[in-house]
Amino acid sequence: MRTRVFAITALTLLAIAPGGTVAAQDFAFSTAEGFADEIETDRDSFTPATTTAGRGRVIVESAYTFIDNRGVPETHSFPELLMRVGLGERLELRLGWNYEVGGAGNPVSGNVPDDLAEENVIERESRVLYGFKATVNEQRGWVPENALIVQGFTPTSGEATDTQMSVGYVCGWVTPAGWTWDSAIRYSTSSVEEDRFDVWAPSTVLKIPLGERWKVHAEYFGVFSDGREDETVQHFFSPGAHYLVTPNLEIGVRVGWGLNDQSPNFFCNSGFGWRF
Secondary structure (H helix, E strand, O other): OOHHHHHHHHHHHHOEOOOOOEOHHHHOOEOOOOEOOOOOOOOOOOOOOOOOOOOOOEEEEEEEEEEEOOOOOOEEEEEEEEEEEEOOOOEEEEEEEEEEEEOOOOOOOOOOOOOOOOOOOOEEEEEEEEEEEEEEEOOEOOEOEEEEEEEEEEEEEOOOOOOEEEEEEEEEEEOOOOOEEEEEEEEEEEEEOOEEEEEEEEEEEEEEEEOOOEEEEEEEEEEEEEOOOOOOEEEEEEEEEEEEEEOOEEEEEEEEEEOOOOOOOEEEEEEEEEEO
16 A cells, blocks of 8 residues: 555565575574574564564564654655674663654654654754663563663754664563563653753563564553653554564564544554664
8 A cells, every 4th residue: 555565565675585486494593482593573563572683683674654644744764774783791882863854853762863743844854863772781581671762863864963862772582482561761852942851761562473584562552752842742552573484584574553633644664674
């Protein structure tokens, strides 16, 4: 129906060996609950993962988001590119770039800055992302695994000129059955013309494996302004699913609905993550 299906088609081909089948060695290491070592992306849900890329590993993530705004034209956001470079077992460098066109910014993708004002017509703009993610603590019994993400966003095109920053904290547990429950809180700076304010974004997601290759999830997240001339509050419910083509290649789709009048009607996000 819309071009958002391009990622699933193109990237499935990347996982196919020359003989037309997925390379068998990619699935050599697995357990009853799933692969013993598999990619875990930040783009799979609004709530980021608690894990980092790993020492000497690189994860490349990309996605396309369509947002059906209520009072202004629809928004298209792509490629939502994020490169995660493992500098150690607990530390990664993050670099990325994104382009948006439409009637409002994108408040629903975790790898782009929160822009929650529909009246702030963006038309066309792009930003570069840079920062780091660090694992603070690994899961030990009831003590959750948690991580800290610090990022900056600098415009590369469009009318916006201010650099914004974001600090996020995520924690979560993995059950013996392989279920994952992660929750996060993100603080970021934002502005609309001369009005500068803060944005808070809490979220929580439950991910359930279905066999070795599939996971489904259900998520709530909100995006709230603080100190803005006209305060804005947005609530979302978002289910989704992802599929492991190989332990190093993930494709996924998530959709969502705004739960109040200040939120967009609907959004759809599709993309991939590739680890090497």
